[in-house]
Amino acid sequence: MGYGLGLVAAAAVLVGAGWVLPEWALFLAIVSLAKGLVVLGLVVLWRTGLVSFGQGLYYGLGAYTVGLLPQITGITDAVLLVATGTAIAGLVAFALGFLLSRYREIFFAMLCLAFAMILYGILVKTEALGSTDGFHVVAVTYLGYAPAIESANQVLYVFTAIVVVVLAGLVGRYLQSVTGQMTTAIRDNELRVEYLGFSVRRAVHTKFVIAGALAGAGGAIVATAIGHVDPEMVWWITSGEFVFVTILSGSGSVIAPFIGSTVFELLRSFALEYAPNFWQIIVGGSLLAVIMFLPGGLWSLVAKWRASGR
Amino acid sequence: MKSTIATKSRGGRARLLGLAAAATLAATIAPGATAQGSLKVGIVGFYTGAAAGPFGIPARNAAELVIEAMNAGKVPAPYQSAGAGGLQIDAVYIDESGGTAKVVTDYRNAVQRQGVEAFVGYISSGSCLAIAPVAEELATFTILFDCGTPRIFEDASYTYVFRTAATATMDGVGAARYVAAKFPDIKNYQGINQNYAWGQDSWRDFELAMKALLPNAKSEDSLFPKLFAGQYGAEISSLSVKRPNVLHSSLWGGDLESFVLQSSARALNRQTTMILTTGETTMFRLGSKLPDGIILGARGPYGVYARDSELNTWFRNAYQDRFATPPTYPSYQMAQALLGLKIAYDKAATAAGGSKPTSAQAADGLAGAEYEAFGTTVKMALGNGRQAITETAYGLSKFDKETGTATITDIIRFPAECVNPPDGAKSVEWIQGGMQGAKCD
Structure with a gap:
């Protein structure tokens, strides 16, 4: 009961912020929230002790779905597009999960990376899809409503906020469930979990599908916001960036990825503005600082503040 | 373009007065x-x-x-x-x-x-x-x-x-026209381009233009090493065996420099005439290391072609x-x-x-x-x-030993309407259709 109320409150706060935020911040918020979904998926995996260096695969699948589906079928409805992108990414994760759920640690990370790079290679060789230049994404509609070009971002922001709250809410629920609670147990001792009567492989497989679907949703929303898709979304640097933000965020809460993602986008945006020639050093240096001084990520600050309040 | 000095000041009355004489004078020449x-x-x-x-x-x-x-x-x-x-x-x-x-x-x-x-x-x-x-x-x-x-x-x-x-269409068409003008008797040509949109498009435009201009020359299977490969040993071996008369490349930056250095070390430039569509960017950096007789492009009449x-x-x-x-x-x-x-x-x-x-x-x-x-x-x-x-130009590299600088010889200029499609035409279709309406005089 309290959980549902919390979600409604979170949605209200997020959507309400859309009326206060300046335009540039609104766009940054859309991208941050959408990328936060990808990071949320990584957090689910990370709690199990797994890191995927190939989330770009699912992120890109979601994005290319939004780019291609309107061209093939004529569908421009954002709800359908994002749902399809999420479903396709989830299905691919499900198929690959049969193989990947057997692996752990570096082998898991590298295999994930390998699959992402296969898709990257295919996209680069596909001249019909614009190769590395990519192609445009058409303007979307919302359940039959086509916003004017000036208010398109406002509407997309509200849509994104709702999607994020719903998905984060579902993931939060899942993490509280018995199989969800199993995540940390698997990380600590797989053998014991098996002796308790749970299938570790199935649990890992499930989490992998969740992470893939979330990445697909994130990619679909980012493609809508940017209005362009290209193979760079699948590249390992994009995947690495998500891992970067995961470390920055910390795995303490389902809210953490969105805070981390927003901080990251703001950091990069202002670093670029004030240091166009060495902004990468500022971004990289901040990660080093977080690893050294906040091993639990930015969320550990919130946790600390909460603990001191009690 | 005429100079315009007439000014509408928001607050600077003195400045306005100061400029008034000049302004009226200028206004008679160029109202603005x-x-x-x-x-x-x-x-x-x-x-x-x-x-x-x-x-x-x-x-x-x-x-x-x-x-x-x-x-x-x-x-x-x-x-x-x-x-x-x-x-x-x-x-x-x-x-x-x-x-x-x-x-x-x-x-x-x-x-x-x-x-x-x-x-x-x-x-x-x-x-x-x-x-x-x-x-x-x-x-x-x-x-x-x-x-x-x-x-x-x-x-x-x-x-x-x-x-x-x-657009890059001009680079490919210009390169093909230069080859057709200087080396009309070639038997075959090949490409080495990076495997991404720029490399693929550059090769496509050049190949299509060559097919239109020199239909008897054979297009060999093009090589597409990956972007930022840096090492071209295998490609150079393959090219040394095949020995195409002309080798087209749109490599740029570090890739281009690596390829030039590695291929000239193996004397590939003596077996094939290379055409480097972005070669002008590195000609001064490479200096004497750039062999003579390579066709260099500058994506238009810029730099040495200005x-x-x-x-x-x-x-x-x-x-x-x-x-x-x-x-x-x-x-x-x-x-x-x-x-x-x-x-x-x-x-x-x-x-x-x-x-x-x-x-x-x-x-x-x-x-x-x-x-x-x-x-x-x-x-x-x-x-x-x-x-x-714009018009474009291609020429051959020549290192001037006396002054110690990279120079260009045998420059041919192509008018804008000769190497660019007319308004409304799509580049690829225009080249495929034999470049109808091109004015090259």
Whole structure:
């Protein structure tokens, strides 16, 4: 009961912020929230002790779905597009999960990376899809409503906020469930979990599908916001960036990825503005600082503040 | 382009009086108006990463030089009036690295947070394709200065987006015409291009143009090493076996230098005539290490291919004095785009009658214009007056041992209408159809 109320409150706060935020911040918020979904998926995996260096695969699948589906079928409805992108990414994760759920640690990370790079290679060789230049994404509609070009971002922001709250809410629920609670147990001792009567492989497989679907949703929303898709979304640097933000965020809460993602986008945006020639050093240096001084990520600050309040 | 000094001051009565005499004098020659204040212009390019050295930094250097001179009114005639439409250009440098999503986000931030009013930039075709609709949405005057893909104005039409350099179609067609003119008896040709959009498109345009111009020469299977491969041992072995008469390559930057050094070490240049469409960017860096007799391109009549003029002499000397190296084609393309910006705002200032011109007025100012730039004449002829065509030139490398500098011989120039499609035609279809309507006299 309290959980549902919390979600409604979170949605209200997020959507309400859309009326206060300046335009540039609104766009940054859309991208941050959408990328936060990808990071949320990584957090689910990370709690199990797994890191995927190939989330770009699912992120890109979601994005290319939004780019291609309107061209093939004529569908421009954002709800359908994002749902399809999420479903396709989830299905691919499900198929690959049969193989990947057997692996752990570096082998898991590298295999994930390998699959992402296969898709990257295919996209680069596909001249019909614009190769590395990519192609445009058409303007979307919302359940039959086509916003004017000036208010398109406002509407997309509200849509994104709702999607994020719903998905984060579902993931939060899942993490509280018995199989969800199993995540940390698997990380600590797989053998014991098996002796308790749970299938570790199935649990890992499930989490992998969740992470893939979330990445697909994130990619679909980012493609809508940017209005362009290209193979760079699948590249390992994009995947690495998500891992970067995961470390920055910390795995303490389902809210953490969105805070981390927003901080990251703001950091990069202002670093670029004030240091166009060495902004990468500022971004990289901040990660080093977080690893050294906040091993639990930015969320550990919130946790600390909460603990001191009690 | 005439100089305009007439001024509408917001508060400076004394200044207004001081200028009054000059203004009336000038007004009799060229009626017009200039606005006062500054214009915040975003200058975008790769300032970090692999494309910074060959493209981003030369472009940025040119931007610094030309903007400074423009603000001070020191660019030679007909661009001697200060600023753009009287406005002092306030440049904001923005890095293009980091992927399309970041590039679009930065563009929006620049407009909505930093108050940037116009843009000159973008090297990657991917960036240009992604930015054009955003510029249109935000109604912001934007000049693309270097990116090559013809898709931008062939697949869509824009109001606020311009490109003052010709598309990459010109490079492929020009290269093929040079081969057809100088080496009409070749039996076969091959390509080595990076496996991404630029390399694939460059090879496609060259191959199609060769099929139209020299239908009897055979096109061998082209090589596509990956971007930033750096090592070409296997490719060079394969080429040494096949020995194509002509080898086309659009490699650039570090890849290009590596390939030239590795292939000349194995004497590939003596077995095949190489054509390097972006070769001009590295000719001074390689110096004597660049073998003689290689066909070099500069994506237009820029750098060593620039035509003699007062503008060119000023630009070359000022650039050489300041940066201790001659300007290469990205510098010329940037400088050319900044002249486009000036023309747009000079005309727009007249239309705005002294108040600050809008992006729409600037767009009207540049649409369909024809102007003299540092290297050549720029005609905004395609895409509703928004896409430029220029002449192009190719020539053979020749290292001058006496002066110790890289030079060019056997230059052939091709008029703009000879190497660019007519308005409304799609590049690929135009080349496939035998380049109908090309005027090469």
